[in-house]
Amino acid sequence: MGNIRNAIVGLGRIGSLLEDDKLREKPCTHAGAVDLNSDCLLAAGCDLNKKKRELFKNRWKCTSVYENIGRMLQETSPDILHIATPPETHLEIVKTAVKHNVPLSICEKPLAHNLREAEQIAGIHSSGKMTILTNHERRYSRDYIRTKSIIEKKTFGDLLSINSKLYMEPEAKLKSTLLHDGTHLVDIVNYLLSSKLEKKSVFGSLETKTGTAFIFCRLKSLPVTIEIGTGRDHLLFELDLSFSSGRIRIGNGLYEEYASDKSPYYENINSLRKTNISGFNSTGYFSNMLIDAVKCFKNRARVPVSSAIDGYEAISFILSAI
Template sequence: MKKNRYTGIVIGCGAIGARWDTWEGRTAPRSHAGALARGKRTELVALVDSDRTRLKEAGIMFPRTRLYLSAEEAIKKEKPDIVVIATPPKTHISLIQLAVRSGVKMIICEKPLAPSAREATSLRKVFARPHSPVFVLNYQRRFWPLFKRVRADIANKNIGRIQQVACYYSNGLYNNAGHTIDAILFLLNERITKVSGVENTFNPAHPDGDINIDGILETKSGIRIALQSFDQRAYAIHHMQFFGTKGAIKLLDHGFSAEWSTIKGDAVIPVFTVRHRAHNKVSFMQGALNEAIRCYEKKTRPVSGLTNGMEVIAVLDALRRSAAKLGKEMLVRYS
């Protein structure tokens, strides 16, 4: 049976949209444009950016695509099956609404969903309409086999009851800690209910309008999570450690590697000993595209979309409110 091919456009030709395609340090495809251009079932037909210089540079990288300064014009003329939104968070809502009104089949959006939970709430009505498109939010670790394996190990209590979780991020609460929060929600399979946080004033490295916050989070079942920010100017980091009563799991190297440890019980003082290591060689971008096509064809809900996107922002907003109150404990407001 012959499978359909889908056309796609990328709105936003920055690093994630297009420029990272030349970064040899990552597994290809390295950008959303690269994923569409090299996909066996997809065709990159257009690139969009309001910055002429950035658009021209992206056009050189992908010479067979048409270039547009206007997203509305590109969607109207190209009538794509897939729209990828790789623009700053403040533009996401309006671009999602535009794509939905235009009748596209699939939307892939970069994180975070919106600048705040209040703004993200408006999307519920947008996607409640009949025949609304598949919507995939690129919290890509949900698509990775290594994370699915760790989730199963935690659920099956292979490391016992979770006692503590420690997480480390860099380059902004909304920009990158959102990945950490989403991974926690996915791996523990439960909501975070309350948080307390303080601004890390020694760490100014973050995108404009963002903030770095160190905090303590607590899940519905009482698991406590330590969240700490690092200075991106020194190095980037995305590490997570889950400590159970029978062992531990570490997710390292931005989630590409994992390490399982068990407790060496014959010692005078029980200590951890590494039992197994694994490496996940995957693309940051391919998973979202594969998920969008899978959900469209099988008419299923994506593992990362509107629901978890709104949950992540609710936690981030609570941390920001707590930091504004000098660490006062805040309940997470889920809408």
């Protein structure tokens, strides 16, 4: 147990409860990440819901639980505040944290529910009043870090296109899926190329609760497609990266590399051959995010791997599409 004091506001799924999902890689919550980080101490938790406060208290043996965030910040003086509440609450919580001189916060995605508030949060980060990370967790995941390195080193030659798919809730509007979980997809594409997506056109309606829509984009000179789907009974988050001499498929529970080689099917033609690199037993996505936050706390000049500015850029792109 360390001495960097962490407090969490929002004790629901991503704040705490998902840690009891037996199938998920651990840690998979803010509380779980703090509990496993040797530099950190879980100082307090805050939620309007009494049952969630009690569950948090018992699960993490944390007796300092609050209904009021101002009181929690005043009485516990956290070094790192984890904001795991709905996006429409983020700006007000960030402002409250600044008033209580909290040096660093980790804000769940999406950064805010509209562009104006996202811009204000990013502005607070840029001003130096408080360092703000956006929990775009895939930036910290070993499989995506490897993919970024392969792109930069041109291991499989030039990257020529990215095709991505996101299927989520079967009865949600496509624009809702895009705004909430699509932020991860948009951000990870930005991260892989160290650039910003630009929307060119949309095929289909993002207002519907059935079917599929396609967003056609460019990132630098690279063509990128985003397929958003609903009406499915399953989750799918996947990127397919096509290189001049290879391919990578990456997503939730998926990592595959293919290299160009002499075809076993045709003379004088190459085919893609699956390499022996596939899957990661542990990606470290949540642990690495908190490690980055701790480094930023210790060195206020450090630029976070995933900052509020990155959160703003993802929302800016999505709102341009919807």
